[in-house]
Amino acid sequence: MIYMRKLPQTMYLVDFVCYHPPTHLQVPTEYFLKGFHHYITLSASSVEFPRKILERSGLGEETCLSEGLHAIPPNQSLALARKETEEVMFINPKDIGILVVNCSLFSITPSLCDIIINKYKLRNNVKSFTLGGMGCSARVIAVDLAKGALQVHRNTCAIVLSTENLTLRAYHGNNKSMMITSCLFRIGGAAILLSNKNKDKRQAKYKLVQMVRTHHGSDDEAYKSVSHHEDEAGELGVSLSKSIMRAAGETLKTNITTLGPLVLPFGEQLRFLYSMVNKKLFKNPKTRMYIPDFKLAFEHFCIHAGGRGIIDEVEKNLKLYPVHVEASRMTLHRFGNTSSSTIWYELAYIEAKGRMRKNDRCNSAVWIVLKNVKPYFANGGKCNPWEDCIHRYHV
Numbered sequence: 039m040i041y042m043r044k045l046p047q048t049m050y051l052v053d054f055v056c057y058h059p060p061t062h063l064q065v066p067t068e069y070f071l072k073g074f075h076h077y078i079t080l081s082a083s084s085v086e087f088p089r090k091i092l093e094r095s096g097l098g099e100e101t102c103l104s105e106g107l108h109a110i111p112p113n114q115s116l117a118l119a120r121k122e123t124e125e126v127m128f129i130n131p132k133d134i135g136i137l138v139v140n141c142s143l144f145s146i147t148p149s150l151c152d153i154i155i156n157k158y159k160l161r162n163n164v165k166s167f168t169l170g171g172m173g174c175s176a177r178v179i180a181v182d183l184a185k186g187a188l189q190v191h192r193n194t195c196a197i198v199l200s201t202e203n204l205t206l207r208a209y210h211g212n213n214k215s216m217m218i219t220s221c222l223f224r225i226g227g228a229a230i231l232l233s234n235k236n237k238d239k240r241q242a243k244y245k246l247v248q249m250v251r252t253h254h255g256s257d258d259e260a261y262k263s264v265s266h267h268e269d270e271a272g273e274l275g276v277s278l279s280k281s282i283m284r285a286a287g288e289t290l291k292t293n294i295t296t297l298g299p300l301v302l303p304f305g306e307q308l309r310f311l312y313s314m315v316n317k318k319l320f321k322n323p324k325t326r327m328y329i330p331d332f333k334l335a336f337e338h339f340c341i342h343a344g345g346r347g348i349i350d351e352v353e354k355n356l357k358l359y360p361v362h363v364e365a366s367r368m369t370l371h372r373f374g375n376t377s378s379s380t381i382w383y384e385l386a387y388i389e390a391k392g393r394m395r396k397n398d399r400c401n402s403a404v405w406i407v408l409k410n411v412k413p414y415f416a417n418g419g420k421c422n423p424w425e426d427c428i429h430r431y432h433v
C-alpha cells in the first residue's frame with residue numbers, strides 16, 4: 039500500500055476544446071489594413087510594411103481580433119479586455135480540483151483564476167494558479183504545473199486554460215518589430231481537462247508520457263526576443279526581435295538533447311551520441327551535430343504557429359515533411375498566432391482530419407493516443423474549432 043502511494047501518477051488528457059471566434063470578429067487583410075491606417079500615424083516609409091508582413095505571414099482571411107480592436111479608433115478599455123477574456127475562457131465546472139490559467143499580456147485583480155472561480159462557482163478548496171508574462175511557452179509550463187499538482191493531489195481533475203489577450207496591447211507606433219506583433223497575433227484560447235483518476239482512463243483521449251522544459255532566459259538575446267516595452271517615441275508595444283529564430287533554434291537543440299534519449303529508437307540515439315562525442319569531446323571541426331530523425335519518435339507534430347518563418351525554420355531543422363507541419367500552417371492560416379493555445383488548435387486539426395490513431399505519439403509534451411479519435415462529425419457534435427471549415431483545408 040505504501041509502495042502504491044509512491045508510484046508516480048499517470049496524467050490523462052481527458053479532452054480539450056478551443057475557442058471558436060464568431061464570424062463578425064474576422065479581420066480580412068484589407069479590413070485589417072484600413073484599421074491599421076486609422077489608428078497608427080504611419081510614416082510614409084512604413085505604410086506598406088504591415089501589408090508586406092500580412093502577405094508573407096501565412097495568415098488567411100478569417101483570423102479574428104477582439105471586439106475592442108474592431109472599433110476605430112480601437113476601444114482599449116479594461117472592461118472590453120475583461121469581456122474578451124471572459125468569452126474566450128470557458129469550462130465545464132464539474133469536479134475541478136486544480137485550475138491553471140495562463141495569459142501573457144493581460145493581468146488584473148481579481149485574477150484570471152478568480153474570474154473563472156467566481157463565474158463557475160468552483161469549490162472553495164480548488165488549487166488555483168494564474169501565470170502571466172510567459173508568452174507561448176506557457177502552453178508547456180501550464181500543463182507541467184498541472185502535472186506537478188496532480189502528483190500531489192490524487193484522484194483529482196485539473197483544468198488548464200491557455201489564452202492571450204490583445205485588447206490593451208494594440209500598438210500605435212512605427213517600430214517594425216512591434217508592428218509585426220500586431221500583424222500576427224489573434225484572439226484564441228483553449229481549455230484542457232487533465233485527470234489522474236483511474237475512472238477517467240476509459241474516456242481519456244491521451245496519456246502524458248514525457249514532458250521536457252528548458253529555459254534559455256540566461257541568454258540575453260533569447261531573453262529580449264519577445265519584449266513588452268516603450269518604443270523610441272514612447273509608445274508601448276510588444277517587440278519581436280529578428281534573433282527569435284536563432285533563440286528558437288537553440289531551444290530546439292537543447293530540447294532535442296534532453297528529449298532524444300527518452301523517445302528515440304536506440305539507433306538514432308547512438309548516431310546522435312557519436313556526433314556529440316566527436317564534436318564536443320574530440321573537438322572535430324568537420325563533424326556536424328547529427329539531428330536525429332524525430333519522425334521515428336512521433337507520428338504527429340504540433341509546432342507553435344508563431345509565424346510562417348518559425349514553422350519554416352523548425353520544418354527545415356528537424357527535416358520534417360510538409361504533412362508534419364500541415365496542422366501548424368493551417369492553424370496559422372485559419373486562426374493566426376494565438377500564442378500559447380496554437381498547439382491545441384493544431385491537435386484539434388489533426389483530430390478533425392481523422393488522423394489520430396490509437397498508440398500514435400504527438401509532441402511537444404509527449405502525448406500517446408489512447409484510442410482512435412473520431413473527427414468532430416462522428417463525435418456527436420462535440421465542439422471542434424475546425425468543424426465548419428475542415429473540408430476546405432489544407433490550402
Ligand SMILES: CC(C)(COP(=O)(O)OP(=O)(O)OC[C@H]1O[C@@H](n2cnc3c(N)ncnc32)[C@H](O)[C@@H]1OP(=O)(O)O)[C@@H](O)C(=O)NCCC(=O)NCCSC(=O)CC(=O)O
Nearest residue numbers: 094095173174214215278279280282344345346347348377
Ligand atoms: C514576419 C515574417 C512573416 C516575414 O516573413 P519574410 O519571409 O518576408 O521575412 P523577411 O525576413 O523578408 O522580412 C520582411 C520584412 O520584415 C522585416 N522584419 C522581419 N522580422 C522582423 C523583426 N522581428 N523586426 C523588425 N523587422 C522585421 C524585414 O527586415 C523585412 O523588412 P524590409 O522589407 O523593410 O527589409 C517572418 O519573418 C516570420 O514569420 N517571422 C517570425 C515571427 C515571429 O517572431 N513569431 C513568433 C512570435 S512570438 C510567439 O509567438 C510567442 C509568444 O506568444 O510569446
